[in-house]
Amino acid sequence: MTREEFQARCRVRRLNIGDSIEIFDCHDEDLNDFILNEASFYRNALLSVTYVVEDKSSEEVLAYFSLSNDKISISDFESKTEFNRFRKHRFVNEKRLRSYPAIKIGRLAIAKSVQHQSIGTYLLEFIEDYFIVDNKSGCRFVTVDAYVDAIPFYIKNGYQFLNNNDEDKHTRVMYFDFASLL
Numbered sequence: 001m002t003r004e005e006f007q008a009r010c011r012v013r014r015l016n017i018g019d020s021i022e023i024f025d026c027h028d029e030d031l032n033d034f035i036l037n038e039a040s041f042y043r044n045a046l047l048s049v050t051y052v053v054e055d056k057s058s059e060e061v062l063a064y065f066s067l068s069n070d071k072i073s074i075s076d077f078e079s080k081t082e083f084n085r086f087r088k089h090r091f092v093n094e095k096r097l098r099s100y101p102a103i104k105i106g107r108l109a110i111a112k113s114v115q116h117q118s119i120g121t122y123l124l125e126f127i128e129d130y131f132i133v134d135n136k137s138g139c140r141f142v143t144v145d146a147y148v149d150a151i152p153f154y155i156k157n158g159y160q161f162l163n164n165n166d167e168d169k170h171t172r173v174m175y176f177d178f179a180s181l182l
């Protein structure tokens with residue numbers, strides 16, 4: 001799907017309090033369960049905000065993602081040396097903070113029927129625009145606990161591993177630096 005086709009066919013909508021989604025299948029039970037049963041509880045408790053991608057004509061939910069505030073700080077690294085390495089090539093001395101503001105992609109899922117058609121890529125671009133253009137607060141990075149199977153997708157979109165101490169896990173922490181787009 002080209003970007004123009006995506007924009008013509010789909011709309012991205014913030015899930016409102018009380019909205020319920022009846023049908024969604026991305027072939028991952030946890031991710032299905034979240035949008036079908038959990039998203040509104042997280043929204044009501046101010047823990048995450050979920051956005052759905054709908055087909056404008058059928059109103060079918062084709063994808064969703066949820067976002068929460070996050071930070072990148074020294075506790076994310078194996079040692080202070082590693083944290084300093086992360087900070088050094090990005091920030092001059094006076095901007096070396098103890099932690100940096102970030103947004104976390106808590107969940108991201110594309111319906112099985114439309115996977116591999118660039119929708120995931122367009123959603124990462126949507127998030128980039130959302131936090132750079134008309135941003136309401138400072139937010140330098142995007143983070144995600146990436147499923148191992150989805151790592152190639154994030155790498156293709158410019159994400160990097162935060163550290164090497166989670167190599168054996170079924171998810172790995174990855175990040176994207178918004179400043180790379182300025």
Ligand SMILES: CC(C)(COP(=O)(O)OP(=O)(O)OC[C@H]1O[C@@H](n2cnc3c(N)ncnc32)[C@H](O)[C@@H]1OP(=O)(O)O)[C@@H](O)C(=O)NCCC(=O)NCCS
Nearest residue numbers: 108109110115116117118119120121146147149150152153
């Ligand atoms: C991973 C996922 C978000 C990618 O979104 P997408 O719209 O299908 O991906 P795009 O078309 O924008 O990008 C294509 C790349 O994504 C990856 N990809 C595509 N479908 C995938 C799938 N089913 N599983 C894993 N990776 C996939 C591949 O690296 C692909 O590159 P290639 O064409 O060179 O093989 C989506 O397939 C999905 O929702 N998978 C199931 C749930 C999941 O893993 N969510 C991520 C949680 S961290």
